[in-house]
Amino acid sequence: MLLLVLDVGDPLFLEPYWMRHSAKSAVVVSGWHRMSYLTNNGFISVELERHIRALHRAVGNAVEEDKFIVFGSGCTQLINALVYALSPDNATTPASVVATAPYYPLYKAQTNLFDGREYEWKGITSKWINSSVVSTKNFIEFVTSPNNPDGLLHKSVLGVKSVIYDHAYYWPHFSAIPAPADEDVMLFSGSKTSGHASSRFGWALIKDEKVYDKVVQYMKVNTMGVSRDTQLRVLKLIKVILGEMGGGGDIFEFGYKALKNRWRKLNEIVSWSNRFSLQQIDPQYCTYFSKMRDPSPAYAWVKCEFEEDVDCAKVLKEAGIISRRGTLFEASSRYTRLSLIKTEDDFDLLLRKMVAVVSENGVSSI
Amino acid sequence: MLLLVLDVGDPLFLEPYWMRHSAKSAVVVSGWHRMSYLTNNGFISVELERHIRALHRAVGNAVEEDKFIVFGSGCTQLINALVYALSPDNATTPASVVATAPYYPLYKAQTNLFDGREYEWKGITSKWINSSVVSTKNFIEFVTSPNNPDGLLHKSVLGVKSVIYDHAYYWPHFSAIPAPADEDVMLFSGSKTSGHASSRFGWALIKDEKVYDKVVQYMKVNTMGVSRDTQLRVLKLIKVILGEMGGGGDIFEFGYKALKNRWRKLNEIVSWSNRFSLQQIDPQYCTYFSKMRDPSPAYAWVKCEFEEDVDCAKVLKEAGIISRRGTLFEASSRYTRLSLIKTEDDFDLLLRKMVAVVSENGVSSI
Numbered sequence: 001m002l003l004l005v006l007d008v009g010d011p012l013f014l015e016p017y018w019m020r021h022s023a024k025s026a027v028v029v030s031g032w033h034r035m036s037y038l039t040n041n042g043f044i045s046v047e048l049e050r051h052i053r054a055l056h057r058a059v060g061n062a063v064e065e066d067k068f069i070v071f072g073s074g075c076t077q078l079i080n081a082l083v084y085a086l087s088p089d090n091a092t093t094p095a096s097v098v099a100t101a102p103y104y105p106l107y108k109a110q111t112n113l114f115d116g117r118e119y120e121w122k123g124i125t126s127k128w129i130n131s132s133v134v135s136t137k138n139f140i141e142f143v144t145s146p147n148n149p150d151g152l153l154h155k156s157v158l159g160v161k162s163v164i165y166d167h168a169y170y171w172p173h174f175s176a177i178p179a180p181a182d183e184d185v186m187l188f189s190g191s192k193t194s195g196h197a198s199s200r201f202g203w204a205l206i207k208d209e210k211v212y213d214k215v216v217q218y219m220k221v222n223t224m225g226v227s228r229d230t231q232l233r234v235l236k237l238i239k240v241i242l243g244e245m246g247g248g249g250d251i252f253e254f255g256y257k258a259l260k261n262r263w264r265k266l267n268e269i270v271s272w273s274n275r276f277s278l279q280q281i282d283p284q285y286c287t288y289f290s291k292m293r294d295p296s297p298a299y300a301w302v303k304c305e306f307e308e309d310v311d312c313a314k315v316l317k318e319a320g321i322i323s324r325r326g327t328l329f330e331a332s333s334r335y336t337r338l339s340l341i342k343t344e345d346d347f348d349l350l351l352r353k354m355v356a357v358v359s360e361n362g363v364s365s366i
Numbered sequence: 367m368l369l370l371v372l373d374v375g376d377p378l379f380l381e382p383y384w385m386r387h388s389a390k391s392a393v394v395v396s397g398w399h400r401m402s403y404l405t406n407n408g409f410i411s412v413e414l415e416r417h418i419r420a421l422h423r424a425v426g427n428a429v430e431e432d433k434f435i436v437f438g439s440g441c442t443q444l445i446n447a448l449v450y451a452l453s454p455d456n457a458t459t460p461a462s463v464v465a466t467a468p469y470y471p472l473y474k475a476q477t478n479l480f481d482g483r484e485y486e487w488k489g490i491t492s493k494w495i496n497s498s499v500v501s502t503k504n505f506i507e508f509v510t511s512p513n514n515p516d517g518l519l520h521k522s523v524l525g526v527k528s529v530i531y532d533h534a535y536y537w538p539h540f541s542a543i544p545a546p547a548d549e550d551v552m553l554f555s556g557s558k559t560s561g562h563a564s565s566r567f568g569w570a571l572i573k574d575e576k577v578y579d580k581v582v583q584y585m586k587v588n589t590m591g592v593s594r595d596t597q598l599r600v601l602k603l604i605k606v607i608l609g610e611m612g613g614g615g616d617i618f619e620f621g622y623k624a625l626k627n628r629w630r631k632l633n634e635i636v637s638w639s640n641r642f643s644l645q646q647i648d649p650q651y652c653t654y655f656s657k658m659r660d661p662s663p664a665y666a667w668v669k670c671e672f673e674e675d676v677d678c679a680k681v682l683k684e685a686g687i688i689s690r691r692g693t694l695f696e697a698s699s700r701y702t703r704l705s706l707i708k709t710e711d712d713f714d715l716l717l718r719k720m721v722a723v724v725s726e727n728g729v730s731s732i
Contacts, residue, residue, distance in 0.1 A: 113588075114482060198591075198594035223442055224439075229595045
């Protein structure tokens with residue numbers, strides 16, 4: 001019988017989303033929320049928000065107590081939502097959106113695609129660092145920490161008021177957690193917490209209520225919030241993560257060990273010749289593991305050191321290795337990004353191919 | 367053990383979305399798709415697309431054979447994606463986005479929120495219908511058919527090249543299906559097909575490949591596609607709908623009967639006095655039911671007929687009935703929209719309150 005599959009006794013269980021303004025007079029029936037646009041708290045599951053806050057407290061990677069939380073379809077969706085929310089409503093000149101190279105390419109791609117009248121992409125921070133314009137105009141600076149592609153912890157370079165801290169990788173499997181992050185605007189992503197990229201779930205922690213209200217409005221108008229099916233799945237995942245934390249199934253312990261080993265093996269192979277170098281990440285004290293920890297980045301930021309190897313991604317491609325060319329991150333083509341967050345089989349294949357290309361010691365493949 | 371919950375043997379199963387460009391060299395492992403950004407076909411489940419096409423063929427409400435399909439987080443997300451895709455890339459003047467009043471408010475709200483440089487909201491079609499500008503400038507016309515709020519079938523008023531047909535309500539529970547829709551750009555919504563509004567799923571049928579490519583690009587950059595959890599749920603729903611179609615569990619038959627009865631009861635009560643009137647919808651031949659069918663709209667578009675009842679939503683509110691004021695649809699405040707797609711309990715309550723307000727015959731409540 002179809003209606004059982006639909007979870008409720010009536011397939012006409014639609015409730016327009018504007019009914020939230022009159023929730024007092026709405027008759028709430030058991031099962032109603034499962035299909036309606038609404039949850040108890042607009043588009044945001046109260047239970048999921050509570051568990052996300054508990055996760056941040058348990059991991060110690062973000063101060064959540066004095067922040068609002070808003071969900072997005074991945075932190076991808078929240079990138080433009082925050083640019084929109086931090087831009088002035090009626091400015092004579094649009095806000096300038098910037099990032100420090102090498103940076104995650106989507107900041108630029110999304111700002112340019114939406115091409116809003118209130119903001120515009122203005123390139124990399126090194127262009128602006130000594131400019132007097134920074135103190136007189138509206139700037140929105142993206143800071144990715146740990147950084148994608150190089151895994152380093154960063155702070156704002158321009159010191160402007162509106163900074164979007166992308167902390168997608170600020171979890172103990174990818175990085176030391178020296179202290180909980182406590183910036184005004186912070187992004188986190190389900191895809192980097194548990195690996196469920198295709199569920200499309202991310203969240204923002206926002207201190208200022210006006211910024212939060214604008215982001216919520218954006219989410220309503222863009223997609224009327226995030227899929228409830230996704231919210232339910234993420235809730236289950238976070239419950240399991242919290243339940244296993246500190247025990248044998250600790251996802252952060254597992255991920256840290258796996259990536260630490262991968263990083264160590266890759267470094268060892270690269271050290272066999274002077275053809276390539278990798279970013280330097282130092283061991284650091286981690287409050288989650290209560291000890292000094294080795295690096296375990298998600299990506300290797302590979303540099304080709306031979307003079308003739310001007311296109312490092314091409315050098316690796318000819319060795320059968322797929323990477324992301326440095327120019328995509330607005331860096332030199334001498335750099336390229338290798339992903340370490342693959343299946344074990346894929347990673348073993350990568351190592352074998354790296355051994356081959358490193359062993360061509362002194363011989364350029366171009 | 368946590369890893370079992372994650373469906374795969376390795377929580378580091380992340381695969382960057384740009385890997386699709388090099389799918390041939392990627393090692394695909396069983397279970398991999400469940401977490402990765404990717405499906406076999408970018409962000410779109412091949413199996414779900416196949417079932418959506420089968421549903422359109424079985425219902426006979428859209429010609430899908432010569433169209434591309436793209437998914438969105440509700441057809442909500444696709445509204446701006448299509449405005450973006452139909453706008454010129456490098457025009458000296460932005461495209462003019464218009465709709466015929468009364469229209470679904472989100473077209474205007476979304477176009478204004480994104481405030482892109484390539485398009486701008488230019489109001490209702492009646493302002494433009496005799497203007498020579500229409501033939502020389504880029505216009506994008508929204509046509510909602512059946513219309514929200516009044517349930518009437520519509521065609522383009524301006525006859526421009528770029529028309530977005532929103533067919534969210536073009537299903538046999540809400541409307542007669544005189545013939546399959548065959549426009550170049552058509553929107554459909556899971557929330558109106560099966561009622562699963564909170565799953566946030568919609569789709570567009572698009573004839574032109576260039577428009578399709580731009581929408582796909584928008585979806586990637588906005589949210590990297592639609593949640594796979596949602597896609598899996600919608601796939602299950604469509605399988606059940608198809609399986610029950612024509613039998614005792616036919617959702618369209620059930621919905622049609624329920625809404626036809628609601629519409630009949632509401633009309634009867636309204637007819638007791640001359641205080642209110644409703645939109646006129648005529649019986650029409652429906653190819654799905656192979657017979658003339660009575661009206662069964664999702665909404666009643668109520669007009670207050672008494673001279674002093676200038677704010678019809680207020681009149682109803684004072685009688686304890688929540689509706690949406692006509693001005694939200696850019697119509698007169700003498701109109702207001704009543705939702706008929708409620709629980710049976712809610713609808714019975716609505717009828718009781720309507721009986722009371724209609725019985726105050728000749729007496730204004732203001």
